[in-house]
Amino acid sequence: MRTFAYERATSLAQAAERASEPGAMLYAGGTTMLDLIKLGVYRPQRVIDITFLEDPALRTIEVAGGTLRLGALVKMNQAAEDATVKDRAPVLSESLWLAATQQLRHMATLGGNVMQRTRDTYFRHPDWLDLADGDAAEVETYGNTPYGDGRLTTVRQPTRLSAVLGTTETDTASYPGDFAQGLVAFDAVIEITGPDGAREMPFADLHVRPADKANEGDYARLAPGEVITAFRVPLSPALARSTYVKARDRASYAFANASAAVGLEMDGDAVADVRIGLGGVATVPWRAAAAEDVLRGGPLTEETMRAAAEAAFADAVTHEANAFKVPLGRNVIVQALTTLTRMEG
Amino acid sequence: MAETYHVVRDVNLPLIGKGVPRMESRAKVTGAARYAADEPLAGALHATLVTSAHAKGTLTAIDTRAAEAVPGMRLVLTHRNMPALGDLARYTTGGAMQSSFFPLASTEIRYAGQIVALVVADAPETAEEAAKLVRPRIDGVAATASMHVDGAAEPVPVPEDRLPPIRVGDMDAAFAGADTIVEGEWRTPIQHHNPIELWFTAAEWRDGGLTAHVPSQWVTGTRAALATAFDLPVSRVRVLSRHVGGAFGSKGAVLNHTLVACAAARMLGRPVALYVSRSQMFTVGTMRPAATQRIRVAVRDGRLTGLEHTQIGQTSRFDTFFLPGTEQTTRLYAWDAIRADEATVATDVNTPGFMRAPAEVPTLFGLESAIDEAAWAAGVNPLDLRLNSSAAGGDSVSGLPWTSHGLDECLRRGAEAFGWSDWQPETRAMRRGDWLHGYGLASAVYPTYTAPATADLRLGSDLSATLTGAAHDMGMGTYTIVRQIVAAELGVPQDGIAVDLGDSDHAPNSVAGGARQAASFGSAVLDAARRVRSRVIELALAEGRPLAGADPTEIAFADGVMTASDGRTARLSEVVGLAPFGVIEVRGTWVPAAVGMKSVMELYRSGNAGIAGMVTDAYARAAFGANFVEVAVHTRTGEIRVPRMVGAFAFGRVLNERTARSQLTGGMIWGVGSVLHEATEVDHRYARYINGDLGEYFVPVNADVPSVEAILVEEEDRHINPLGAKGVGELGITGVNAAIANAVHHATGIRRRDAPIRMEHMLGA
C-alpha cells in the first residue's frame, strides 16, 4: 500500500477545494475506498474525510415540498430504519436493508454508496494487468487507478456476474449497488457542491455508461472536488407503494445477481404509474423505461407483467457465463410487481 | 491383529463426554490467546510474496531494482540468490512437503500464483509496496488449470502398486439381474480451505538453531522438513503453534513459503515475519481438487446390489495426488458386486491437498446422489433403499466385521427427528408461498484413522498437573478434551491441569489430520494418566503406607482422594508427596495394533509413523452418519436456501459433547457452502483463478443456516482404542452435498449432477 495523507475537512467548501487538487479523493465511511486502496485500484495521494462535517443538510432526512431529501452523509443504516423513508419510500429502505451487512451499513454513507465501483474481478485485481497487452502508461483518472491506459480491456472477459444491459464489447462490468436503483427509478436529483459552487443533476446522469467513457476512470459525472451533498426524491403514490427484490447467492451479505426497484400506482384496474429500476444486470443503475411503457395505462396481469419483463431485456447482450441474468432479471421484475399487487395500494 | 480394549466407559468416568467449555475460550475472546503471528519477535522484519501472473513458462528475467530502491527494503529473494536447500521430500515419500516442486530453485513457472520472489523490509507496508515493483518477465505458454474443460489431459489410472482397484463379486450378474440401473457423471469444482487465520511464518535464527512460528496441524513434521532443508539436527529446530485459527487440512504438510521465510531470516540475521495474503492463499498452497465421479448403481427388489465407481481427480503436473474415496463408497452398503477405480488428470495448478473430508465430499456427492436417483427410479423410499442395503453385517469389500457400525441407527434416529415420514415421492408438491420446499437425505461416512501418539504428564504433590505434547488445537477442542481425560482418570480438578500443545519440543506426534488426533493423542493421554495412577497406587499400597494391602485394581480416585474397596482413604496430595521430589512424571504412548513397530520409530524424527485406516487385518473401521435437509427454492429467482438440517452421527465415544457437536454442525454448515456456494473459478484463457478472495469466493453466512441440529448417537466400540472414540472432525460435511442436491430435486424436479448448484440452474423451476 502506498502512503497517502489523511485530512479532515473543516467545511464543505474547504472539502471541495482540497479534493479538487490532483491526487485527492473524498473519504466518507471508507468501507469500499479502503478496500480499493489496499487492492491497488485507487492510489490517492491525499484523502479528505468529510464525515466530521456537522452541516445538518448533509446529515438529515426530511420531507419538504413533496420531496424526500436525504443528506449524503446519512448512514445506510439510518436511512434504512427511518420511519419516513419506510413509510413514503419503502423501496429505498428495503434496498439498504438488503445491502452489505449491519456493520457496513453503520459505517457507510449514502453518498459513498452511489459512488461505489463495480465488483468485477478484473477491475478489483490490478495484477490482471500483468497479462494485458501493450506497455503501461500513466493516465490521470478518478482515484488515480492504473486503468487509464485502457489495457484492462485487453484482458478482461465477461463473468457470471457481468452485466447484460448497457454493455460494450470490452466492458460488461456491472454496477453493484442496491440503493441507486430506487433513485434512478423515481427520478431522484442529486445536489452537488464543488469548488465553483453548488449545482444539481438528475441522478440518472451521474454514472457514465461504458459507451460514453473516455477511460476507466471516467466513471461518474463529477468534476474534481465536487461533493454530493444530498439526494432529492419526489414523493409519489408509486414511491409509497414500492418494493425492492434482490436475488443473490447467499441469504445475506451478497451483491445482487439481479434486482428490481419497483413502484406501482393503480387507477382502478389500470396502471397509473409504474417505475422499474434494475440492478445487478446493467453497467450503470438502470431504468427499465421500455418495461414501464408496456405496463402504463393497461391492466396488470401475469401476461402484461411478463411482457414488460421481456421488454426490459429486449436489448440484452449475453455471454455464456451470464446468460441466466436475462431470465433471472425478468423473473425479478415479475416477482416485484407480484409483491406489489399483494400490497394495499 | 485384533484389538480389544477395556474402554473407559467401564471405569465410570462421568467427566468424559461432558460438554465442558473450551479451556482457551476466554483467552480467545479477550485476545489474550497468541496465534503464530501474535508472538512478539524483537527486531522482526516483514516479508511479502511476489507471485506469477502466468501459469506456465519460463522466467526469463526479474527486475528487482525498483523494489530494492524503496527506502526500508532489506532483501529481494529470487531464484538467483535463494540458497540451496536439503532434500525436500513430500509427505508421500518420507518428507513433509506439500508438493515436490520448489519454485525458487529454478526459472520454471508451473502454475499461476506461484512464488517468484520474497520481498523483505522493515515494515509490512514497505514490503507490500516494494513487492508490486518487482517485475518478473515470463515467457508464457498455454496452460490448463481445470480438468472440466476442453483440452484437459486424459485421465491416467492411479498405479496399482499405490492403490489396487477394487473388484468384488460378479458385476455382470449384478447388473443383468437389476430391476433399476442409474448411471451418470457427477462433477465437483476446485475449492479452497480459506481458514480465517492466514498462512504465516515467523522465522528466528539463534545460535545456529531455528525457531519457526507457523500455524500448523503438524509441528513434528514441520520440524523435520525444516531440519532437512537447512541441514540441522531436529533438536536445533523448534516449531511453535499454540493456537490455530482454522486449518481444515491446509496447515498440515509444509508449504514452500515457510522455507523461503526461514532462508531469508538466516540470510539477514534477523527474524522475518511473512504473511501470505488471502488471494495468495489460493495459489501458494493446497486446495480441494476438482473431481468427476463416474457411477453406475444397480438395484434389485429394493436393495442396492451393484456398484461401479470410477473417481477421476485433478492433480498437478508434477505430483500424482489422489484421494481414494471409492474406498468408502464401496463399503457403505452391502453390495453384491463392486468395481472401483481411481484415476487422475494432470493440470497446471499447485499440487492439491487435503481439505475437510477430502476423499468423501466429492465421492459421496456422486454416490448418494446416484442412490437417490435409483430410489426414485425404482419407486423405493430413499431411506428404505439404504436401510435395506445395510452393511452392518460386515464390510462387503474385505468381508471383515466392523469395530462398530452405526449407520442404520443414524438413519433411523435422523429420520425420526427430521420427520422423514412426511416425505412423499412427488416433486414440486411442497409449495409455501413463492417457495418450493423439498426433503433430501444422504448417508455420511468417514474412515477411522488412528496413529501412534505420545504425551507427557506431570503430577505434583500440590495436585497441579502439566500435560504436554506436540499435538494441535486448530479450534476443535483438543486442549479441553485431553484435560478432561486427565481430570477424570486422576480425580483432580480440571483447573489445576495445565495443557501445553503445539510445540515440537514436546512429545512427538503425527499430523492432526484425518480426524485422528482425539482418538490417537487422546489415547496416549489416557495412557499417561493411567501410568500416573499406577504409580500413585504403588506408592499408596506399599508397606506401612495408608492403603497397604488394599486391592490395587479397586482404588477409586475422586476429588483428590483415593478410596480402597475396604473403605480406607488416602489424600492423593500426600501420596504424590511420597514420590521422589514430590512429583510423578510419565510419558504416555499409544500405538494402534495395525501399525508396525518399525514405523513407530520414525515418530520423533519425521512425525510420520504410519497410520491405521479404514481396514486393518482384523476390522473395518468407520464413523457413520445420516443427513436430512429441507431446502426451499424460489419459484421465480431460483434462489436456493436451506431452512433446516438434521444430522445423526455415530462416532464411538463422545469425548466432549459440546466440542463434538460443534465439529458436526460446522461440517454440516460447510456442506451447504460446498454444494451451493463454493467454487474456485478459472479463467481458462490464462489458467488462473478469478475469485481469489472472500468477497468473491462465497461461504455461508448465518442467514444461510437458520437451523442446524446434530444428534450424537451413542456408540460403544471396543476395538478402536482404549477411549472407544473414533474421529468426528471430518464426518459432518460428508453427506450434506448429496442430501441438498437430493432435496433440490424433491423440491423442483431438477436433478443437478454438477456442484455448485446455483440459482441459474433453477430458473426453469
Ligand SMILES: Cc1cc2nc3c(=O)[nH]c(=O)nc-3n(C[C@H](O)[C@H](O)[C@H](O)COP(=O)(O)OP(=O)(O)OC[C@H]3O[C@@H](n4cnc5c(N)ncnc54)[C@H](O)[C@@H]3O)c2cc1C
Ligand atoms: C463486503 C461488502 C459487501 C457489500 N455489499 C453491498 C451490497 O450488497 N449492496 C450495496 O449496495 N453495497 C454493498 N457494499 C458497498 C457499500 O455499500 C459501500 O462500501 C458503501 O456504501 C460506501 O460508502 P462509504 O461511505 O463507506 O464510502 P467510501 O468508501 O468512503 O467512498 C466510496 C467512494 O465514494 C466517494 N464519495 C464518498 N462520499 C462522497 C460524496 N459525498 N460525494 C462524492 N463522492 C463521494 C469516495 O471518494 C469514494 O470514491 C458492500 C461493501 C462491502 C465492503
